[in-house]
Amino acid sequence: MSTTFKGVIIKREAVIRAMDDFDECYPSTNQYDNWLDKDIYKFAIRYRGRLYPPKHILSEVSGFPATDFGGGKQTNCVFRQLGFEVGNKRALNTRYENDQKFAEVRINEVDILQIRDKLLSFSTNMDSQILFPTLEPDAYQLVIDDPYAFAIAVCLDRGMKADLIWTIPYYIKNDLGHLDPRKIYHMSVSDLETLFQRLPKKPRFVNAAPRTLQELTILVVEEFDADAAQIWEGKTAGQVKRTFQSIFGVGEGIANMAVLLIEAAYPIRFNDLERTRMDIKPDVHTMRVLYRLGVSEVESERDAIEAARSINPSYPGEIDGALWEIGRQWCHASNPNCGPCPMNSVCIKRF
Numbered sequence: 624m625s626t627t628f629k630g631v632i633i634k635r636e637a638v639i640r641a642m643d644d645f646d647e648c649y650p651s652t653n654q655y656d657n658w659l660d661k662d663i664y665k666f667a668i669r670y671r672g673r674l675y676p677p678k679h680i681l682s683e684v685s686g687f688p689a690t691d692f693g694g695g696k697q698t699n700c701v702f703r704q705l706g707f708e709v710g711n712k713r714a715l716n717t718r719y720e721n722d723q724k725f726a727e728v729r730i731n732e733v734d735i736l737q738i739r740d741k742l743l744s745f746s747t748n749m750d751s752q753i754l755f756p757t758l759e760p761d762a763y764q765l766v767i768d769d770p771y772a773f774a775i776a777v778c779l780d781r782g783m784k785a786d787l788i789w790t791i792p793y794y795i796k797n798d799l800g801h802l803d804p805r806k807i808y809h810m811s812v813s814d815l816e817t818l819f820q821r822l823p824k825k826p827r828f829v830n831a832a833p834r835t836l837q838e839l840t841i842l843v844v845e846e847f848d849a850d851a852a853q854i855w856e857g858k859t860a861g862q863v864k865r866t867f868q869s870i871f872g873v874g875e876g877i878a879n880m881a882v883l884l885i886e887a888a889y890p891i892r893f894n895d896l897e898r899t900r901m902d903i904k905p906d907v908h909t910m911r912v913l914y915r916l917g918v919s920e921v922e923s924e925r926d927a928i929e930a931a932r933s934i935n936p937s938y939p940g941e942i943d944g945a946l947w948e949i950g951r952q953w954c955h956a957s958n959p960n961c962g963p964c965p966m967n968s969v970c971i972k973r974f
């Protein structure tokens with residue numbers, strides 16, 4: 624993301640680097656000219672829970688001395704165009720002080736271990752149906768009971784809504800009257816194209832889906848004796864990823880996800896996964912919950928990832944599903960339902 628200021632291209636990353644430099648020079652933001660206490664500094668940028676003087680930062684990034692340009696609108700609009708929160712210093716400072724207060728609370732009172740225990744306990748007891756939502760009640764049982772159905776859903780996932788992707792095998796079975804890989808093996812790509820066109824709801828990239836299904840089916844029949852469970856049973860995570868990635872349209876991201884989903888759906892634990900390096904994938908729910916719990920400083924992806932690492936360093940991604948579900952069920956953006964929330968007793972409720 625970039626914009627121009629007096630003919631100079633200003634990139635968002637450059638602004639963040641200038642803020643990092645500012646943090647190093649002034650560990651407490653007010654060490655810079657006591658600017659929070661002086662009325663001549665009217666505006667502030669708020670980022671990662673800290674305040675920054677806009678003219679100073681813009682001067683650092685653009686190379687123009689701060690005396691060469693005006694504060695206020697001329698400066699602020701540069702930061703707004705780059706997606707930063709900028710505004711009245713006093714209003715933002717009140718929020719900053721609240722954050723500092725909450726940070727103290729987090730450090731002094733909130734027991735990270737208790738939070739971890741609660742999240743892991745919730746995660747362990749979480750119904751796997753939550754992880755495999757479907758549009759039809761019977762579709763869930765199909766993907767859990769039939770490894771071929773499970774593999775079809777995994778291979779056809781292209782950033783689609785989860786409930787649709789886990790329902791696609793059910794739609795295919797309903798249309799064909801079976802989900803037998805040996806029979807589907809004999810269908811041509813054009814037969815499969817027609818099949819996908821008939822489905823009540825179609826996967827994303829419907830033109831690529833027939834070839835993906837055909838290649839998966841050939842693999843299952845020819846390499847695994849028509850038993851898709853053999854793709855992962857008795858195999859390492861590395862082998863499973865390589866198998867999935869050999870199928871048309873399945874990239875590294877899907878193959879990585881497949882391994883985690885297999886562990887979630889079946890009593891399988893891969894010993895060769897480097898779990899310490901497996902982070903959460905932050906979304907609005909996980910970021911909000913981690914912030915309100917008092918573990919992350921601000922609702923940002925970076926802070927959420929760091930917060931999850933601090934809660935569960937041996938496997939940060941393990942708490943992803945629990946955070947997501949807590950955000951969806953109880954920790955709503957407005958009117959969070961704290962009473963029945965499983966985190967109630969350990970949450971500082973920062974909202």
Ligand code: SF4
Nearest residue numbers: 954959961964967970
């Ligand atoms: S206790 Fe309330 S604020 Fe805390 S995570 Fe639960 S719903 Fe959110």
